[in-house]
Amino acid sequence: MIRILAVDDDLNMLHFVASELRLTGYQVIEATSGEQALDLLNIKPVDIAIVDVMMPGIDGFELTKTLRSDFDIPVILLTARHHIEDKEKGFLAGSDDYLVKPFDAKELLFRVKAVLRRYDQTADSELRVGSLTIDFKSYEVRSPKGKLILPLKEFEILSILLSRKEQVVTRETIIERVWGIDFSGDERTITVHIKRIRERLERFAPDLKIVTVRGVGYRIEVTN
Template structure:
């Protein structure tokens, strides 16, 4: 299930956005501040963030910069102001879209679907993380050690983890994304593939590590 992080210190707006998203089949994590939002990401994977601009403490612009830089999350910013300077500042911070309050639920849901479709396909032919470069066309993985060709499921698993760095992906989510919702196997399949992938990365790209979060799942981290 697609999981969306909704961040707003206005509880009325937060409840409205969350309710509309849930009615459309999305799972929603709610946060009333930027600091709380970042805390939510410590143990849960998120596919998209909807962030209010005007919040006390960490505002939406600063939170967006962190979400884009550290978590590679798409972001929709919400604001009550029509100023073009705010829109410019939002896009410079890395937001993908911008909604001015008040807005209709249909407009919000349309923009959410459009961004999720955009991020479902890689924008480029390659994805770089640490010393690794993943080539989507050739299905090759490159590092300072050369070129590595790995089995398709391992390639897809590595791509999924690398597309959401530092985010914890549950075993159920990994199974759904890599093997499909009709998969008849169990979590051991994920564990075996993770083990094989770890073994390959140890010497090929030692700065890139797959970390186990006990009882939850896995995340990809880069050691400086």
């Protein structure tokens, strides 16, 4: 499920944006400030952010720069201003699109879909971390030691960990991304899958280690 971060200090606008996105089937995380948004991102990764420009503290322009440089998240900026200088400043900060308030819900949804589609089309089909290369089109995992076809769930978990190299990925995030938010099974399921992936990495990519962060989740590390 696509997860969207909505950031606005105007609660009415924040709730409007969040409710319209949820009605379309998106999962939404709400933040009322740039500071809160960054705190949430350290817990829950998102696919796209919708950010208001005028906020106290970390404003929308500064937040956009951080989202693009540190998290590589596409950003749609919201503003009540009509000045071309603000639009230019937004795009220079790294925003992918720009909406001027007030706007129709249909326009917001159209812009979100367009940005997500653009990123899907330009996404890399392969990812290399250490000695391991993962191919998202063929679902193959390759290393100098050979080729490996993983069961789908293991492939998805490994993909999440590799795409966030050196970052802690929570168990909640893995469960939501791989099994869905309605997963009602035993959490030991993920423990079993991680154990199997570790065993495979020991044989195919011994320079990669999955580290358990007790009480939080897992992190993949590259060792020399």
